[in-house]
Amino acid sequence: MTSYLDAxxxxxxxxxxxxxxxxxxxxxxxxxxxxxxxxxxEVAKMVVPGQKTELIxxxxxxxxxDHGAIPATLNYRGYPYSSCIxxxxxVCHGFPSSKPLREGDILNIDITFILDGWYGDSSRMYFxxxxxxxxxxxxxxxxxxxxAGIEAVxxxxxxxxIGAAIQELAEKERCSVVRDFCGxxxxxxxxxxxxxxxxxxxxxxxxxxxxxxxxxxPMINLxxxxxxxxxxxxxxxxxxxxxxxxxxxxxxxxxxxxxxFTASPAGHTxxxxx
Numbered sequence: 030m031t032s033y034l035d036a037x038x039x040x041x042x043x044x045x046x047x048x049x050x051x052x053x054x055x056x057x058x059x060x061x062x063x064x065x066x067x068x069x070x071e072v073a074k075m076v077v078p079g080q081k082t083e084l085i086x087x088x089x090x091x092x093x094x095d096h097g098a099i100p101a102t103l104n105y106r107g108y109p110y111s112s113c114i115x116x117x118x119x120v121c122h123g124f125p126s127s128k129p130l131r132e133g134d135i136l137n138i139d140i141t142f143i144l145d146g147w148y149g150d151s152s153r154m155y156f157x158x159x160x161x162x163x164x165x166x167x168x169x170x171x172x173x174x175x176x177a178g179i180e181a182v183x184x185x186x187x188x189x190x191i192g193a194a195i196q197e198l199a200e201k202e203r204c205s206v207v208r209d210f211c212g213x214x215x216x217x218x219x220x221x222x223x224x225x226x227x228x229x230x231x232x233x234x235x236x237x238x239x240x241x242x243x244x245x246x247p248m249i250n251l252x253x254x255x256x257x258x259x260x261x262x263x264x265x266x267x268x269x270x271x272x273x274x275x276x277x278x279x280x281x282x283x284x285x286x287x288x289x290f291t292a293s294p295a296g297h298t299x300x301x302x303x
Contacts, residue, residue, distance in 0.1 A: 031223070031235045036216065043214075043221050049240030050216060055281055055288070058216065058242060061098070061149030062279050062290035065142045068092045069153050070295040073302040076155040078132045082114045085138065086125035093142050101141035101148055101219050108263060113139040113152075117164075120207055120248050120256050120265040120273045132158035135168060137275045141219065148215050150244050151291035152277040156300045163251060164272055167204065171249040171274035172299040174198050174206075178227065178245045182237060182280060182287035188223060189233030195247045196228040205254035207273070209265065212244040215279055239284045246277030 036048040050058070068089060075085050090111040093100050100111035108122075115123030115137045116130075123137075130136070139152035154168045174195045181190040192206075199206050212225030223235055227247040252271025259266060267273050276299075279290045295302075 033238060036240070041217060043218060045222050047214065047222050047235065047238075047241060048216060049238060050242055050281070051240065054216065054242075057145060057147040058149070058279065058281065058290050061142055061144035061147035062151065063149070063294060064093075064096055064098055064144055065140050065149035065151045066291045066293050068140055068142070069138065069151060070293055070297055070302075072138055073155060073297065076136065076157055077130065078134075078158045079129045080157070081127050081129055082116075082125040082136070083127050085114060086110050086112050089140055096142075096144070098142035098144040101143050101150070105219065113137070115139070115273075115275070117272055118267045118270050120250070120267060121210055121275060122263040122265055124261065124264060130157040133160050133164070134158075135160050135164045135272065135274065139275075139277065146217055148217070148219050149291065150215050150219070150277065150279050152246065152275055153297070154274050154276060154300055155302070167249065167251050167272055168274045169299060170199065170202050170204060171247060172276050174227075174247045174249055175245060175276040175278065178247060179278060179280060179287055179289065182245075182282060184237055184239050184282060184284065186237050187232055187234045188225060188237060189229045190231040191245060192226040192229035192233075193231040199247070199249050205250045205252065207248035207250060207254050207256060209256050210248060212246045212277075214241070214243045216242045237282050239282050241282040242279065244277055244279050246275060248273055248275040
């Protein structure tokens with residue numbers, strides 16, 4: 030039986046209990062998440078054919094340090110970079126590299142900054158040049174899936190409502206939802222309870238209550254949902270080499286619905302970001 034507890038009295042570890050945060054906590058999350066969102070706005074200018082993703086990662090590190098924040102992924106369980114940059118058929122946790130972006134590449138950039146002890150976690154898709162129509166369609170669908178999941182967030186709903194909304198939309202467009210990864214509680218921990226599945230049934234899972242904070246981060250594949258992990262132990266790719274896309278927001282459950290902490294200060298939603 031899942032239990033809920035006041036975040037102020039909770040130990041700083043994942044106990045499986047769901048932490049409920051107050052308005053002051055929400056203010057801390059807003060600040061951290063808006064820094065992450067601002068960085069995602071800035072890197073849009075760098076995503077062009079010929080760019081090396083390792084230079085984008087270097088920018089992310091410097092941006093965080095310049096604003097008093099630490100990239101959460103850097104040295105997390107041995108992960109060696111300040112961001113995850115996942116191209117084309119890479120589902121998530123892709124390594125930045127010295128290989129130049131090519132015309133038509135699609136990529137996800139995933140950033141989490143720790144600011145004043147709060148974790149601001151978000152990711153967006155980007156286009157290097159002009160993508161092929163199927164790639165553009167997948168990215169648009171994935172953003173729509175994210176927003177459909179967010180629309181299901183309100184007190185009294187079950188967590189399963191998020192996954193059900195995402196799965197229904199993705200499969201209606203003959204795409205698939207990755208099962209191997211999920212969203213998660215976030216706040217003063219990088220990964221906390223509850224897990225947020227991106228598929229399932231609306232009446233499954235625990236009840237959403239005001240004060241909960243978590244990520245929604247659907248990964249949608251143009252082909253089948255199966256993935257495999259490469260030898261580096263991190264990079265996840267589609268087994269059938271089909272394209273994959275992902276968007277992620279950190280959100281909080283309010284008394285009346287949902288607050289998106291990682292909304293773009295520049296008003297960006299989906300690429301291209303003009």
